[in-house]
Amino acid sequence: MxxxxxxxxxxxxxxxxxxxxxxxxxxxxxxxxxxxxxxxxxxxxxxxxxxxxxxxxxxxxxxxxxxxxxxxxxxxxxxxxxxxxxxxxxxxxxxxxxxxxxxxxxxxxxxxxxxxxxxxxxxxxxxxxxxxxxxxxxxxxxxxxxxxxxxxxxxxxxxxxxxxxxxxxxxxxxxxxxxxxxxxxxxxxxxxxxxxxxxxxxxxxxxxxxxxxxxxxxxxxxxxxxxxxxxxxxxxxxxxxxxxxxxxxxxxxxxxxxxxxxxxxxxxxxxxxxxxxxxxxxxxxxxxxxxxxxxxxxxxxxxxxxxxxxxxxxxxxxxxxxxxxxxKQQMIKYKGTTLYPPAMIDLLRSFPEIQNHIIQISTNDLGTDEILIKAAAINPTEELLVQIKDHFRAKLRVTPKIVFVSAEELNSIMFTPMSRKPVNFIDKRV
The missing domain is CATH 3.40.50.12780 (ANL, N-terminal domain)
Known part of the structure; x- marks a missing residue:
């Protein structure tokens, strides 16, 4: 052809x-x-x-x-x-x-x-x-x-x-x-x-x-x-x-x-x-x-x-x-900045220490978007956390809340029997 x-x-x-x-x-x-x-x-x-x-x-x-x-x-x-x-x-x-x-x-x-x-x-x-x-x-x-x-x-x-x-x-x-x-x-x-x-x-x-x-x-x-x-x-x-x-x-x-x-x-x-x-x-x-x-x-x-x-x-x-x-439905308005998950995912992937991650969006008491990133890291130190937050601030002009969790906890959420794709974005907004 x-x-x-x-x-x-x-x-x-x-x-x-x-x-x-x-x-x-x-x-x-x-x-x-x-x-x-x-x-x-x-x-x-x-x-x-x-x-x-x-x-x-x-x-x-x-x-x-x-x-x-x-x-x-x-x-x-x-x-x-x-x-x-x-x-x-x-x-x-x-x-x-x-x-x-x-x-x-x-x-x-x-x-x-x-x-x-x-x-x-x-x-x-x-x-x-x-x-x-x-x-x-x-x-x-x-x-x-x-x-x-x-x-x-x-x-x-x-x-x-x-x-x-x-x-x-x-x-x-x-x-x-x-x-x-x-x-x-x-x-x-x-x-x-x-x-x-x-x-x-x-x-x-x-x-x-x-x-x-x-x-x-x-x-x-x-x-x-x-x-x-x-x-x-x-x-x-x-x-x-x-x-x-x-x-x-x-x-x-x-x-x-x-x-x-x-x-x-x-x-x-x-x-x-x-x-x-x-x-x-x-x-x-x-x-x-x-x-x-x-x-x-x-x-x-x-x-x-x-x-x-x-x-x-x-x-x-x-x-x-x-x-x-x-x-479109995953657009996030965070502290005056419009964000989409792909930009955050690409940034997180730039850290070889991060094995996996989930981005979770919710609505706070003021009715605005909140971002929580759960990440599994090879060596989850406070220094690494600071580096990630600095990188977010430099590249995306915002600093979301980031917490380290175990790979097992993350995998149980990301890989579910009924999903064809890994779940790395959870929208809890009302």
Whole structure:
């Protein structure tokens, strides 16, 4: 597979193409989706008047709460046509079920195939899949389907267990890993403890999910730097969600996740659901294209991002999504400063003594946000505590409350049987 021609077209051609696909998506939803049929009728919306991307602003947004409350009403096909049942992770509320048809699974495979190609994976490569394919998780299945489509080999190891991961790497010689990037540090740690020369291994790159690798200027963040300082491999950042059934993947130039215009329309809106000025940050809002089972129109992802529109050196002219600044609902107002957890997480990772941490937000008696960071450290001294607080003050202009706890206490909170992801942010605000 090559780069899809629409991704190297001019931005004017991309816009015109998306406007044609938008009309198809609106007519499909108005005809087949009980939720959107009811919404358009109640709001007296004539979808034939929505002909440009700018006209999207005439339509109401769809929120995660709408999906949670009216989940079944978003389904556009009889349940007999659903091939795969997937749910969102539920880390930010009640999980939502998505039904995928046979055609939707083909679309998912196409999305992942072109995303992997964007990050340099090609036919004949062997890729080690280090994420789960079970527990109604879309991503693991999507990766497998995409790799199969480009005729790459797949080693389905699943998450965790460094010993098993290294056994597979040394036995099958994969070129790429698909993993949560912080787990790469555990692979390095295991290799060093067991005399494995990881820089002499077959691995040349890792497709990273679930955690950011870049700062807003696309320089490596602390996590990315820690990995590449030791392991000479190329890291590729990705951004995706179950609701979108679409990924934004980095190319070799590491300057944001490339948009696939044949699969999704992307907007960035301010707090009043109005488009932000070009280059400003705001909430990513998406309209899916070509989905049969549960298409979404103007879905608010909850992720605060910046879009980049200048052409990329890789030849694609599609816009790119920058690193996620944070989740909108996780925004913290602390002593006059606006904070998001990723900035605090990156700062905490700059201390090698800190093994793990949880950020807990609550409301104090004055009705303002309070931050409590629970950290497990190798050697939890008062001197280390002072260093961390000084670093917070210098980098983020605030000093949250920080307490040291045992690794066992932290692990019991972070790793719960029902959660697919480690819990490192707890919001107790009322």
């Amino acid at each position: 090559d780069i899809p021609s629409i991704e190297t077209a001019s931005q004017q051609e991309i816009k015109a193409y998306q406007e044609l696909r938008l009309k198809e998506a609106l007519h499909y939803a108005a005809t087949n989706s009980p939720y959107y049929k009811r919404l358009f009728s109640n709001e007296n919306i004539a979808i034939d008047t929505i002909t440009t991307l700018e006209d999207l602003q005439q339509l109401p947004v769809t929120t995660k709460e709408h999906l949670q409350e009216y989940n079944d009403d978003f389904l556009c096909v009889p349940k007999s046509q659903i091939i795969d049942y997937t749910t969102t992770s539920g880390t930010s509320g009640r999980p939502v079920t998505f039904g995928l048809t046979d055609k939707d699974l083909d679309r998912l495979a196409y999305n992942e195939a072109i995303s992997f190609i964007c990050s340099g994976v090609k036919e004949g490569d062997v890729v080690q899949l280090m994420t789960t394919m079970d527990r109604r998780f879309m991503a693991g299945l999507a990766y497998f389907l995409g790799l199969r489509k480009i005729k790459a080999g797949v080693i389905r190891v699943g998450a965790g267990v460094p010993e098993l991961q290294w056994d597979s790497i040394l036995k099958y010689n994969p070129s790429y890993l698909i993993t949560v990037p912080s787990f790469l540090l555990k692979l390095i740690e295991y290799a060093e403890a067991n005399n494995i020369d990881y820089n002499a291994s077959s691995i040349k790159g890792a497709i990273c999910i679930g955690e950011p690798l870049r700062n807003q200027d696309f320089s490596n963040n602390t996590l990315s730097q820690k990995i590449t300082d030791k392991w000479d491999i190329k890291l590729f950042s990705t951004y995706a969600s179950t609701e979108m059934s679409t990924a934004f993947a980095e190319c070799e130039y590491s300057c944001g996740g490339h948009h696939h215009p044949e699969l999704i329309i992307a907007e960035v809106l301010d707090e009043n659901d109005k488009p932000v000025a070009n280059g400003n940050i705001g909430e990513l809002v998406v309209t899916t294209l070509g989905i049969e089972g549960m298409p979404l129109i103007r879905f608010k992802t909850g992720d605060i991002v910046q879009l980049h529109h200048e052409p990329c050196q890789c030849g694609r002219n599609t816009m790119r999504v920058g690193p996620v600044v944070g989740r």
